[in-house]
Amino acid sequence: MKDQTKIVAALLIGAAAGAAAALLFAPDSGKATRDEIADYFNDLLETTKEKASSVASNVKDYGTDLVDKAKSKFQNAAENASDYTDTLVDTAKSKTNDTVEQAKSAVKDTANNWNGAVQNA
Secondary structure (H helix, E strand, O other), X not given: OHHHHHHHHHHHHHHHHHHHHHHHOOOOOHHHHHHHHHHHHHHHHHHHHHHHHHHHHHHHHHHHHHXXXXXXXXXXXXXXXXXXXXXXXXXXXXXXXXXXXXHHHHHHHHHHHHHHHHHHO
């Protein structure tokens, strides 16, 4: 991008110098030549301002797009992390409930075995 800018600037400067030289060597009166040079440089200045404005707008749009993409990626990452956390919590609850049920069953079986052993004794 910087190389293109340098090339465009060099082209504009060269064009301006060439136009100024052509006008200075033209067979017009001094006043007419100065007016033509002033008009040419005013046109050149206006064109440069328009190009600069266009480049600034493009840079702003590009920056806005980058910010939007970054926000979107962050949002997706946050949602994925939240979903993953929810899955981990659900899995932990399920395993805990399974373990509690197994423990209850083991306690009941042990109590029944002891109860049977006491009654048979």
